[in-house]
Amino acid sequence: MRQYRIFNQEDAVAYAREAAQLGPELVLQGAEIGDGNLNQVFKVCQPGQVTGWIVKQALPYIRCIGDSWPLTRDRARIEAEILLQHGQCCPEFTVAVLHHDASLSAMLLEDLSELQVWRQALLNGEHFADAPVQLGEYLAQVHVHSSDFRLDYQAQQAARIQFANPELMSISEAVYFVDPFCDHERNNVAAGIRNDAELLWADQALKVRVAKLKHDFRCKGQALLHGDLHTGSVMVGAGKLKVIDAEFGGYGPMGFDVGVLIANLLLNLCSQNSPPPQRQRIKDVQAFWQSFHAQFFLLASQTADPALAEPDYITVFLRQVWQDALGYAGCEMIRRTLGVAHVADIDNIADPEQKIASQRHALALGRALIMHAEQLDDAELEKIALG
Amino acid sequence: MRQYRIFNQEDAVAYAREAAQLGPELVLQGAEIGDGNLNQVFKVCQPGQVTGWIVKQALPYIRCIGDSWPLTRDRARIEAEILLQHGQCCPEFTVAVLHHDASLSAMLLEDLSELQVWRQALLNGEHFADAPVQLGEYLAQVHVHSSDFRLDYQAQQAARIQFANPELMSISEAVYFVDPFCDHERNNVAAGIRNDAELLWADQALKVRVAKLKHDFRCKGQALLHGDLHTGSVMVGAGKLKVIDAEFGGYGPMGFDVGVLIANLLLNLCSQNSPPPQRQRIKDVQAFWQSFHAQFFLLASQTADPALAEPDYITVFLRQVWQDALGYAGCEMIRRTLGVAHVADIDNIADPEQKIASQRHALALGRALIMHAEQLDDAELEKIALG
The missing domain is CATH 3.30.200.20 (Phosphorylase Kinase; domain 1)
Incomplete structure (x- = not known):
């Protein structure tokens, strides 16, 4: 040693x-x-x-x-x-x-020097059409293979212990589900949205739903998550895509990874001030989810566990992953607006009024995702995201 | 050593x-x-x-x-x-x-020789009025104290590892969620209910719900369960009550312990052929749940976690525990009728026709609990249990 x-x-x-x-x-x-x-x-x-x-x-x-x-x-x-x-x-x-x-x-x-960080590409207005589809495939693979669709009880329990990551996942718990929903000293709240933040901190119905998302983040150990799948953890270029930076990974709810990625695409949407790139981000979200869904369904159907092999079960299961994902996407949008770590998509906006408008859009959309997770499919998401 | x-x-x-x-x-x-x-x-x-x-x-x-x-x-x-x-x-x-x-x-x-096994007391027609209330208190205590209402992320993760019990919990997974829902060689199906069993094995909608219960049993690590809380794991007498036999314990969904106990009271109900003891078992179930709910609410309200302290959240949370419990109760009733391990309450019935009728009642009630978990409160439970 x-x-x-x-x-x-x-x-x-x-x-x-x-x-x-x-x-x-x-x-x-x-x-x-x-x-x-x-x-x-x-x-x-x-x-x-x-x-x-x-x-x-x-x-x-x-x-x-x-x-x-x-x-x-x-x-x-x-x-x-x-x-x-x-x-x-x-x-x-x-x-x-x-x-x-x-x-x-x-x-x-x-070394992935020939690739660029996807967030930076989005900031530059570059469009990588394959990236959402590739990420859907990636996530379905890593989720199904660490789930009960593939592992028996003992193998999955061993994996939970091998990949236990309490120190970093407790940081995630704090910065996703605690800090942004109260007036915490770690927060970074722009003066222009202080009122919006205070309204949100007083929203009891929202906090009840966030409490459930927090509970599930800790207790719903479905798959070995990446744990930090924002657009800065994805390298793209020339048809290739590589996911990096898994230090926040560990067992948790599949919807967390799905939701964090969706949120980062929607945060980019909120940073745009013209409809075409906004619509493109919605299309990216839809392509990502449809790719994840299709690949997941295919892989999960090959389970050796007879109790999980019902096709209707996989459909029901994926509907719940989607609902979880919308809730987690909402938390990510809110914590990237009020919490300690923001995203460049919005923080780099030069015009102060546009920046405040983008932050307000992110807060409102984040809240709507958490409150209406059960009612939104990926088509309806477009309506509330574009307003 | x-x-x-x-x-x-x-x-x-x-x-x-x-x-x-x-x-x-x-x-x-x-x-x-x-x-x-x-x-x-x-x-x-x-x-x-x-x-x-x-x-x-x-x-x-x-x-x-x-x-x-x-x-x-x-x-x-x-x-x-x-x-x-x-x-x-x-x-x-x-x-x-x-x-x-x-x-x-x-x-x-x-040594608890001065007490008797609660199942045996029920078989003898003895009524221990305090037992359901005491068990509700017991279970609320052990569940809340091992949950996120009390433990921070790292302490709970450490407890998950300390109490990891994959060999025995994988036996539970098999005997609760796999064997009884297919024609498994480990099953013990009486000839008189073979047709009922075959209808149940072909019930796709039921199996989709059982798949979710199986998934949650493994992935919903909410609290340190007893893991086998049937009436044979409870000693009663002279106002005292002691829970024994926790070898199937480990982290899992709270509703599992709640449901297994409810199921064993309902299995006793199914073994009775006169309304008074049947109504008493329903009252026992209600007293157990109300005691659990009240004690849980009190203890959970004292959480130091600001994100979980919303009273509305605890109410929402307990509603989900109840729904989970009904599903697990249904699985326990079915597995104790079709699976390898039966209960004496029904197996000891001397009259063959009454025994078959009791088994059929247990199967039908078990199925109804699984299928209608979202619609039943503890008063409505009485209606479907008494038929």
């Missing part, structure tokens, strides 16, 4: 050299490229080369806050194991983990 | 002597008194004394089948830890674990 140390560039290069078995003669350079909140990320490559390797290392605290907020380094081991597990189910759309070392809290990942 | 051996009477006496620190001079005798399917149970006492100690030991296989069906001995450690945990929440109504030894798969329990 190696002694943990916080990597500098040379450490990252040395780790990559050994982990990728590159030999001492190869000239390599490293650079820290991380822009995330939690970890260090280095790109290691030969001088002059575009593509090399990525070294990701967990720090014993939250990077953007510092050592005043300690956080288990074991998240690196958990993330690597989740990515490997998801990669077994869906290698096409999961970033490849080439090596990982639990004692160093480090992993070597394939 | 002790070397495991299958206890004979002398071993049980020696274990009790040491575990209870009784000293070598005390004369003790032991006798095997177990009538269960899984374990050895010895009573150890001084000659001429009525009350002594109980030694319960797990065998490495299922006792009533033999070593052809191996089963983890770790169930003894899990059961002891569950009973201790439940005893912390509700010492009044939980059998006391005085000592346990994981390597011997043995535990020393308080």
Whole structure:
């Protein structure tokens, strides 16, 4: 077992050299490229080369806050194991983990420099038509393969223990279901929507529904979630798609992953001020859900469990996943507007009035998704999203 | 660590002597008194004394089948830890674990010889008016204290791992949700109700609902369940009540424990051929649920979690527990009629026609509970139960 140390560039290069078995003669350079909140990320490559390797290392605290907020380094081991597990189910759309070392809290990942972050592409007005369909396939694969449609009781219980991730999932619980629904010091509420926030904090009916979503997030252990499937966790380009950053993963309700992705497409919708891109985001949501639904139905139908094999059951089951997803989408839209972590789609809007209007749209749409989850199909979603 | 051996009477006496620190001079005798399917149970006492100690030991296989069906001995450690945990929440109504030894798969329990098994009391026509109310209090205590109303994310996740009981809960999964809903070789279907069973096995709408109950049993980890709360796991007498036999416990849906108890009262109802005891069983069910509901509401209201503290949420939550309970009650009634393990209430009926009528009543009522769980309150339950 190696002694943990916080990597500098040379450490990252040395780790990559050994982990990728590159030999001492190869000239390599490293650079820290991380822009995330939690970890260090280095790109290691030969001088002059575009593509090399990525070294990701967990720090014993939250990077953007510092050592005043300690956080288990074991998240690196958990993330690597989740990515490997998801990669077994869906290698096409999961970033490849080439090596990982639990004692160093480090992993070597394939370098995806030829791709771009989907959120950035959306910000640039670029449209990747295949991405929603590919993500639907990805999510159906990783969800079904870790669910009771595939695993017997004992195998699923073992997976729940292997991938237990209480420290990071308790952060999700706080930032999704607690902070944004009260006047919490961690929140980041723009002055222009303070009144809207206060109305929301006083909305008892909404809070009853959020309490159920919070309960289910913790107690409804259906599948091994990605846990943070926003458009910044998806790399796209040239027909390819790769999902990255699974450190918030663990067993939870399938609707959570589905809903977080839908919400991030709808947050982009709220940031747009013209109908064509807004309509395109709705089409993206519909394509994503229809792809997920079709692929899930196909995979779940192949279950070896006779009690779950009824086709009508899979339909009923997926209807509940959709309803859960709308609730979680609503929470994500609200927490990205009032909570500690916003999205660039809206935060980057230069015009102050348009930014406030977008935030207000996000809050209203988020609330509507939570309150009307049982009544909305993906066509009706279009009506309330476009207003 | 002790070397495991299958206890004979002398071993049980020696274990009790040491575990209870009784000293070598005390004369003790032991006798095997177990009538269960899984374990050895010895009573150890001084000659001429009525009350002594109980030694319960797990065998490495299922006792009533033999070593052809191996089963983890770790169930003894899990059961002891569950009973201790439940005893912390509700010492009044939980059998006391005085000592346990994981390597011997043995535990020393308080001797409840002055009490009788509640099922036997019901068979004898004895009425213990306090028992349903006491059980409602017991179950509310053990459920709330292991739920998110009391535990934060990390504490609850740790409890899920500590009490993980996949081998025994997978047996429950099979005997509740798979076997009784198909023509399984483990089933025990009386010739007189074969036609009823075949109609039930062809009932697609029923099977879709049972699939959801099966999924929730595995994936809805709300509280540390007793896991086998039938009237044979409850000792009553002289105003006292003690719950025993928690080896099927683990995290699962609260409605499962509630429903199993309700089902066993309704199975007794189905075994009766006169209205007064039938009405009394309905009153028992209502008293149990009302006690559970009131105590649960009180305890849950004291949550430190601001997101769960809305009184309306607790009401909504308990409505769902009730609906889940009716579904699980239906499964218990059906599996105790068609499955491997029946109940004495009906199996002991001497008259063949009355026995068939009781089994048919149990099947019909079980099916109705599963199909109409959303529409039945505890008053309407009376109508469909009495027909």
